[in-house]
Amino acid sequence: METINKKIDEEFSVCDTCGYDRGFHVSFVKEGGGFQAVLICPECGQRFRVGWATPLG
Numbered sequence: 001m002e003t004i005n006k007k008i009d010e011e012f013s014v015c016d017t018c019g020y021d022r023g024f025h026v027s028f029v030k031e032g033g034g035f036q037a038v039l040i041c042p043e044c045g046q047r048f049r050v051g052w053a054t055p056l057g
């Protein structure tokens with residue numbers, strides 16, 4: 001499944017793909033010198049790249 005680039009306005013808690021509305025799981029994907037947070041819908045597995053970078057690790 002393709003990761004969707006998502007720009008969050010005020011709140012992002014509903015999956016654009018399936019409508020699940022109780023929030024997301026989070027995963028961190030290594031990229032460059034740090035990690036990018038990726039939100040994953042617990043219902044359908046859709047991945048959303050939200051542009052949160054963290055220097056974890």
Ligand SMILES: [Zn+2]
Nearest residue numbers: 015018041044
């Ligand atoms: Zn979903």
